[in-house]
Amino acid sequence: MSSDYEYSDEEDFYDDDEDMASAGDDDSAPSDDDMDMDSFADDFKVPQHPPRKSYEIEHEPLSQQAVERLMTTDVDHISGIFGVNESTAALLLRYMNWNKERLIEKYMDNASSVSVAAGVSTPSRASPSVSGPAPIRSSGTRRRTIRQTPVPKAEPSVCPICFDDSQTSFLALSCDHSFCISCWAAYITSKIREEGEHAVRCMAEGCALVAPDPFVVSTLANSGEDEDGRTRERFQELLVRHFVSANPHLKYCPYPSCTYTVSCPSASSRSSLTTMVPTVSCGASHKFCFGCHIDSDHRPVVCPIAKMWLKKCRDDSETANWIKSNTKECSKCQSTIEKNGGCNHMTCKKCKHEFCWVCMGPWSEHGTAWYSCNRYDEKGGVDARDAQSKSRASLERYLHYYNRWANHEQSAKLSVELYNKTEKKMEEMQITSSLTWIEVQFMKRAVEEAERCRATLKWTYAMAFYLDRGNEKELFEDNQRDLEKAVEDLSELLESPIDPETISTLRQKVTDKTVYVAKRNEILLKDTSDGFAEERWKWNIAVEGFD
Amino acid sequence: MDARLRRVNKEIADCKNDKSSNIKIELVDASPFHLKGSFPGPQDTPYEGGHFEVDIVIPDSYPFQPVKMKFITKVYHPNISSASGAICLDILKDAWSPVLTLKSTLISLQSLLCSPEPNDPQDAEVAKHYTTSKRSFDETARYWTQIYAGGPAVKKMEVKEPQKDEIAIAGLEKAHVDQFEGLGFERSKVIDVLRRLNYRGANVANIAEDRIVEELLK
Numbered sequence: 168m169s170s171d172y173e174y175s176d177e178e179d180f181y182d183d184d185e186d187m188a189s190a191g192d193d194d195s196a197p198s199d200d201d202m203d204m205d206s207f208a209d210d211f212k213v214p215q216h217p218p219r220k221s222y223e224i225e226h227e228p229l230s231q232q233a234v235e236r237l238m239t240t241d242v243d244h245i246s247g248i249f250g251v252n253e254s255t256a257a258l259l260l261r262y263m264n265w266n267k268e269r270l271i272e273k274y275m276d277n278a279s280s281v282s283v284a285a286g287v288s289t290p291s292r293a294s295p296s297v298s299g300p301a302p303i304r305s306s307g308t309r310r311r312t313i314r315q316t317p318v319p320k321a322e323p324s325v326c327p328i329c330f331d332d333s334q335t336s337f338l339a340l341s342c343d344h345s346f347c348i349s350c351w352a353a354y355i356t357s358k359i360r361e362e363g364e365h366a367v368r369c370m371a372e373g374c375a376l377v378a379p380d381p382f383v384v385s386t387l388a389n390s391g392e393d394e395d396g397r398t399r400e401r402f403q404e405l406l407v408r409h410f411v412s413a414n415p416h417l418k419y420c421p422y423p424s425c426t427y428t429v430s431c432p433s434a435s436s437r438s439s440l441t442t443m444v445p446t447v448s449c450g451a452s453h454k455f456c457f458g459c460h461i462d463s464d465h466r467p468v469v470c471p472i473a474k475m476w477l478k479k480c481r482d483d484s485e486t487a488n489w490i491k492s493n494t495k496e497c498s499k500c501q502s503t504i505e506k507n508g509g510c511n512h513m514t515c516k517k518c519k520h521e522f523c524w525v526c527m528g529p530w531s532e533h534g535t536a537w538y539s540c541n542r543y544d545e546k547g548g549v550d551a552r553d554a555q556s557k558s559r560a561s562l563e564r565y566l567h568y569y570n571r572w573a574n575h576e577q578s579a580k581l582s583v584e585l586y587n588k589t590e591k592k593m594e595e596m597q598i599t600s601s602l603t604w605i606e607v608q609f610m611k612r613a614v615e616e617a618e619r620c621r622a623t624l625k626w627t628y629a630m631a632f633y634l635d636r637g638n639e640k641e642l643f644e645d646n647q648r649d650l651e652k653a654v655e656d657l658s659e660l661l662e663s664p665i666d667p668e669t670i671s672t673l674r675q676k677v678t679d680k681t682v683y684v685a686k687r688n689e690i691l692l693k694d695t696s697d698g699f700a701e702e703r704w705k706w707n708i709a710v711e712g713f714d
Numbered sequence: 715m716d717a718r719l720r721r722v723n724k725e726i727a728d729c730k731n732d733k734s735s736n737i738k739i740e741l742v743d744a745s746p747f748h749l750k751g752s753f754p755g756p757q758d759t760p761y762e763g764g765h766f767e768v769d770i771v772i773p774d775s776y777p778f779q780p781v782k783m784k785f786i787t788k789v790y791h792p793n794i795s796s797a798s799g800a801i802c803l804d805i806l807k808d809a810w811s812p813v814l815t816l817k818s819t820l821i822s823l824q825s826l827l828c829s830p831e832p833n834d835p836q837d838a839e840v841a842k843h844y845t846t847s848k849r850s851f852d853e854t855a856r857y858w859t860q861i862y863a864g865g866p867a868v869k870k871m872e873v874k875e876p877q878k879d880e881i882a883i884a885g886l887e888k889a890h891v892d893q894f895e896g897l898g899f900e901r902s903k904v905i906d907v908l909r910r911l912n913y914r915g916a917n918v919a920n921i922a923e924d925r926i927v928e929e930l931l932k
């Protein structure tokens with residue numbers, strides 16, 4: 168009985184879809200032209216995209232206005248067929264979760280019961296269409312089911328809600344339950360702002376009529392209750408969100424206060440989520456996943472794996488917490504060392520011992536082919552004889568992957584901090600030397616690329632944790648290692664001291680490394696994505712959607 | 715004047731002036747937005763003779779958002795939490811209308827005592843008791859009315875010690891509790907387990923003693 172006014176952001180998108188379908192609907196998968204998506208897409212083509220890569224999914228960001236136009240198309244369609252005005256058509260559509268076919272079927276079957284259930288008319292006033300289907304396009308007779316705008320009423324006596332005898336302006340829906348305009352406006356505001364509710368019912372007890380949009384809008388405007396227009400704005404957004412959540416081809420951008428919607432028809436079925444990662448970006452360049460609720464790019468892993476991993480991290484956070492800490496002790500002199508850059512090559516300030524931040528092993532042992540640090544030594548599982556050492560071994564295995572996952576997350580953050588510091592330094596140098604703005608840019612590009620690759624690397628550890636042992640896993644880890652090595656090299660370069668004499672050499676090195684890193688990232692993303700499409704990856708655990 | 719304050723003041727005054735009504739609304743402290751309501755238990759129910767007090771909090775957007783109410787007096791009822799006094803009633807949630815008043819809401823609570831809704835329970839254990847054995851439920855509800863709401867003494871209980879009888883409060887039979895206490899389990903633990911398993915009335919036959927012992931050993 169709890170009132171849950173959150174929209175699809177919080178709930179499982181596909182479960183919603185199933186609920187809709189199971190509500191006695193035989194037509195669970197609306198076709199593309201159901202939403203007039205194709206004809207619509209032409210109108211809103213975004214100028215020009217760079218060519219789409221094989222692991223990228225086709226999608227289209229839509230502004231709020233664009234979604235409103237989609238809604239209007241549906242509303243006009245229904246309004247034309249039923250011969251009712253637009254706001255009535257809108258209430259009927261919202262009641263039926265924007266399922267036009269189902270609405271038409273039900274309405275033809277029994278127009279008055281649908282109208283009553285949708286809050287369009289009161290039981291007694293509903294058109295008496297007891298026998299036979301509702302007349303089609305009989306405009307006129309049916310047009311006045313509900314009043315469009317607030318009707319000024321003769322003052323009844325005193326408003327039964329506020330008892331304020333100075334109130335002179337009274338309004339009612341077609342049920343004639345009359346209240347003063349201040350109460351109406353306060354009520355509408357409270358419903359919209361506090362409850363996030365777009366269907367505002369009549370204030371009378373037990374009256375199920377819903378205020379049509381023009382009533383809501385004009386009451387807010389005429390009462391002076393919504394001077395900054397924010398309630399009206401929120402109302403509009405709630406309507407759009409409702410439409411978007413009812414349509415599996417659409418998803419609202421999860422970023423706070425962003426009002427973009429993304430259309431991605433090819434990711435709208437659950438089965439597609441085992442073969443690709445539907446990373447999309449909205450019109451404001453926010454990247455998120457169309458297939459799940461992770462509000463960032465989780466490539467290269469598919470949604471079911473990403474979700475499983477995050478859940479595991481949440482469940483095991485207690486034990487894993489210590490690793491996340493930003494400080495460690497030098498393995499030689501035990502003095503505390505704080506990590507302050509993105510690079511894993513650490514040098515103890517006190518004893519000058521060089522070691523790897525991830526495995527704490529001496530840096531010298533990593534040698535030139537140093538990055539053997541990404542692969543968990545699976546043979547450790549052999550000496551797991553009793554249950555206790557087994558569980559210790561499985562925790563250790565998890566920590567191996569988690570450690571590297573968390574490290575990339577942290578390094579990505581630190582690289583940004585490092586860049587900010589570097590940028591400041593470069594700005595200073597622009598004043599004291601002959602460097603120009605353009606010469607700072609290679610740093611910016613490099614940091615951005617490193618950040619992007621660390622995001623990929625981060626998720627590769629979630630993938631490797633669940634990948635079954637064998638050739639395919641080894642190939643995957645080879646790609647992972649190559650990318651990791653390239654990124655660490657780049658990060659190390661980014662930490663080199665900058666001075667006007669060496670900057671041109673540094674720039675050349677950084678630029679070359681950035682290109683190389685981008686290429687490695689590309690290779691990993693493409694190969695992993697191809698693997699999903701070819702069903703090449705095998706898991707060491709049952710994964711939702713895979714057999 | 716603030717619209718909410720005007721409305722609440724009027725409601726309090728109206729309630730005071732209505733001599734025929736048995737619903738009372740009083741201030742708790744200086745604030746008109748934290749009140750205490752009370753009413754007698756309805757006749758021909760296990761709550762008859764009791765005096766029930768309700769905590770009332772008026773939210774900022776009252777009357778456009780529903781008033782918050784919960785029982786201060788402990789009540790044995792499927793739709794009222796026996797621990798917190800929280801109430802499961804539609805008009806306190808989705809079905810609220812700004813036309814409803816504190817008084818009309820308290821009247822609805824009074825009639826909720828007359829007609830429990832065990833299918834939409836607030837307290838699952840009490841609801842289970844209600845559906846498995848209405849007679850045994852009524853007995854417990856009457857006993858709670860007596861000891862918590864100042865209701866008349868229940869005949870069957872009169873013979874027992876005057877202080878609160880935990881076994882009767884839990885709606886259990888003394889013989890059942892004695893039986894398991896005799897096996898060496900702590901009395902309070904026995905009461906807790908039997909209450910949770912709904913070891914009452916006809917349901918006793920459905921629960922194997924092994925199952926109870928198993929629970930007691932946990």
Ligand SMILES: [Zn+2]
Nearest residue numbers: 326329347350
């Ligand atoms: Zn009013």
Ligand SMILES: [Zn+2]
Nearest residue numbers: 342344369374
């Ligand atoms: Zn009405």
Ligand SMILES: [Zn+2]
Nearest residue numbers: 420425449453
């Ligand atoms: Zn966005």
Ligand SMILES: [Zn+2]
Nearest residue numbers: 456458459470
């Ligand atoms: Zn996803």
Ligand SMILES: [Zn+2]
Nearest residue numbers: 497500515518
């Ligand atoms: Zn050291």
Ligand SMILES: [Zn+2]
Nearest residue numbers: 523525526540
């Ligand atoms: Zn290492």
